[in-house]
Amino acid sequence: KNMWTIQYMGVLANSSLALGTWAGIIMGKPFTLDYAKDHADPSLWDSPIFLRTNNIIAAVWGSSFTLNALLAWMKMKQLFFSELTYELLSYSLLIGVAVFTQWYPAYLRRTRASKA
Secondary structure, three states, rough: HHHHHHOOHHHHHHHHHHHHHHHHHOOOOHHHHHHHOOOHHHHOOHHHHHHHHHHHHHHHHHHHHHHHHHHHHHHHHEEEEHHHHHHHHHHHHHHHHHHHHHHHHHHHHHHHHHHH
């Protein structure tokens, strides 16, 4: 009975994450906002740069989830690559986005500091 759910789990999970991420961006509440507020001065929370930065980071995550949904579908259909290749691509993508999430705000701070 539940074989369909098991078969499509990777597609469903990544699609749900992608949909939630894109919906949050569209509604002006990227999921990264609450995390960022834990590490930012409250005076910055309403700053257009702070909001834009969070939209960019969330969009990168949304793109990653969308691509991982596509990779999961391709893996399920056994298209092009081995299962291991799909796993490596998926995890590499997530690790890359996690690194970007840490790097990008620091990069912006350094850029603003060098212009001051």
